[in-house]
Amino acid sequence: MIHRPALGADPERNRRLLQEALDTSPPGKLELPPGTHVVGDGLRVPGGWTIRGAEVAGANGGRPATWLESIGTTGHPVLHITGSDVAVSDLGLRPPPADPGEHGGDRGTAVTIGDYLYRETPEWIARVDVRRVHVERPSEKHANCVALMGAVRDITLHDLTVRGGYTGVAVHWGAVGTDVSTISGPTYHPHRLTVTDLRVSDAIEGFYLSSVHDVRVEGACLRDVEMGFRLLPGDNTDRFVPEGVVGSGIHVSDVCVRWRGPRYAIRAAGWGRSEVDGVVSVLRYRDTVIRDCRLRGTGTGESWSPIVMERAEGVELRDNSFESDLLGEAAACCPRAARP
Numbered sequence: 533m534i535h536r537p538a539l540g541a542d543p544e545r546n547r548r549l550l551q552e553a554l555d556t557s558p559p560g561k562l563e564l565p566p567g568t569h570v571v572g573d574g575l576r577v578p579g580g581w582t583i584r585g586a587e588v589a590g591a592n593g594g595r596p597a598t599w600l601e602s603i604g605t606t607g608h609p610v611l612h613i614t615g616s617d618v619a620v621s622d623l624g625l626r627p628p629p630a631d632p633g634e635h636g637g638d639r640g641t642a643v644t645i646g647d648y649l650y651r652e653t654p655e656w657i658a659r660v661d662v663r664r665v666h667v668e669r670p671s672e673k674h675a676n677c678v679a680l681m682g683a684v685r686d687i688t689l690h691d692l693t694v695r696g697g698y699t700g701v702a703v704h705w706g707a708v709g710t711d712v713s714t715i716s717g718p719t720y721h722p723h724r725l726t727v728t729d730l731r732v733s734d735a736i737e738g739f740y741l742s743s744v745h746d747v748r749v750e751g752a753c754l755r756d757v758e759m760g761f762r763l764l765p766g767d768n769t770d771r772f773v774p775e776g777v778v779g780s781g782i783h784v785s786d787v788c789v790r791w792r793g794p795r796y797a798i799r800a801a802g803w804g805r806s807e808v809d810g811v812v813s814v815l816r817y818r819d820t821v822i823r824d825c826r827l828r829g830t831g832t833g834e835s836w837s838p839i840v841m842e843r844a845e846g847v848e849l850r851d852n853s854f855e856s857d858l859l860g861e862a863a864a865c866c867p868r869a870a871r872p
Contacts, residue, residue, distance in 0.1 A: 533560035543572040543603055550575055564623070566597040573604030574627075579615020579657075585622040588664070593693050593731055596666055599624035607632055609644040609679075616658045624666040631674040635712055637702050640675030642667040646684040646722075650708045654683045654720065663690040670696035670734055677735070682706020683720035691729045700732030700754070705743035705766045705778075712807045717772035721745060723781075732757060738789065742766040743815075746781040758793030760827065763800040763847065765815035767807055779846070780818040787825045790857070794833035797854075798822065800844035817846030827854045 535557065537549045546569055553562060559580025566586040577583065585598025600623060602610045610625045620643065630640025638648045643665070646657050667677040677697040680687055681704050694700040703722050709715040723746040730752040732738040738754030741747055743766020754760050763782065770778035779802075789797040800822065805812045827838045838854040841847065 533558060535560060535562045536565070537562075539565065539567075539569045541570075543570040547571040547573055547575065554578060554581060559617075564598045564600070568599040568601055570601045570603060571610075572602075573606055574602050574608030574610050574612055577611055577613045577615070577618055577620075580617050582619040582621075583611070583623070584620070585624070587622055592691065592729065594664070596622055596624040596664070598622065599626060601626040602628050604628055607636070607639040609639070609641040611643045613643065613645045613657065613660055616656075616660070618659075619661045620665060621662070622664050624668065626668050627672075627675065627677075629669075629672045629674075637676050637699075637704055638679045638681045641679045642669075642677050644679040644681060645687060646681040646706060648681045648704060648706050649710065649712075650682065650706065653708060654706075656683045656685055656720075658684070658686040660684070660686075661688045661690075662692070663688070665691075666693045666695075667697070668695050672696055673698055673736055676700075676702040678702070679704070680722050680725065682722070684722045685724045687722070687725045689725075689727045689730065692731065694730075694732045695734050697735050699737040699740055700735050701727060701730060701739040703739070703741045703744055703747070707772075712767070715808055719743075719772040721766075721773065721778050723747065726750075727752070731755075737761065738787075740764060741782060743770065743778050744782065745778050747783070749784045750786055752787040754787065755790045757789070757791050759795065759799070760789030760791055760797040760825075761787065762798070763817075763820070763822075763844070765802055765804040767804045770815055771806075771813075776818060779815045779820065782817070782820040784822045785824050789825065789827045789829070791827070791829040792832060792857070795831055795836050796840040797827040797829060797838045798825065799840045799842070800847045801842040802844040802846075803842060814843050814845070817844060820846055821848045821850060822852065823848075823850035825852045827852065829857045
């Protein structure tokens with residue numbers, strides 16, 4: 533079934549129409565007309581739905597004709613995907629200003645798939661496809677833009693453009709618990725993820741991968757960021773899963789970073805301090821490669837390096853290049869077709 537709601541100038545009515553269709557109709561296609569449509573708060577997207585805007589000719593950053601702009605103050609994502617077999621395409625998303633705090637990476641986003649903390653054992657969310665989506669929050673640097681959290685797998689992100697925000701794409705483990713200090717396991721680690729043709733600009737960070745496995749990131753342009761990307765152990769939550777799974781099968785390639793921040797373009801860390809009991813331990817990566825990345829920029833702090841490796845045993849660096857940019861020249865390291 534195809535739903536084509538008649539959206540208007542009333543944000544609350546717009547949200548009600550969309551959410552009622554998603555909640556009460558059999559899963560189908562929700563097609564949004566061209567234009568900017570303001571909604572009073574974010575939308576929950578259950579399994580089986582396709583949400584798409586008006587098609588735009590071409591790809592590689594072609595600007596969408598359809599935009600959803602949330603004005604909610606609850607911290608709900610503009611689109612919170614809570615079930616499997618969901619597709620989102622040809623949309624622009626503008627989240628409202630949000631400051632969810634250190635452990636609120638799944639809040640205040642444009643798109644969140646899954647959750648960070650669960651009240652009870654969750655079902656895995658699988659087979660979600662997000663492509664030809666733009667996110668804009670250029671004056672807001674506190675919340676992430678796209679978040680993949682917890683029990684998610686078989687996720688594809690392709691042809692995404694992000695302007696502003698803290699992290700463009702945040703990928704993070706999840707667990708059952710009321711807060712990070714009460715987790716007793718099990719934990720849930722995003723895997724079988726593919727991110728291709730990602731463009732992030734004017735953000736604190738391009739992307740990070742925290743306590744994941746079997747992830748491929750290929751072809752990204754990260755410009756005017758303070759950090760390019762990070763590989764993180766995730767506070768050693770591998771203690772709750774079979775040894776050798778978390779931190780394996782991670783391949784990052786063909787990423788261009790133009791950065792100017794206090795520290796680094798790339799950081800790979802294997803050590804972490806658990807917030808459950810304060811114990812410091814080290815995650816050993818396996819079959820993890822960072823290759824063919826082009827780094828241009830300079831650190832602004834007293835101690836900086838293009839690539840920082842912190843006890844990241846098992847991470848292979850291959851054919852990466854660095855060019856200093858002490859004068860802050862305007863030249864970009866990304867191919868023109870991939871620029872945001």
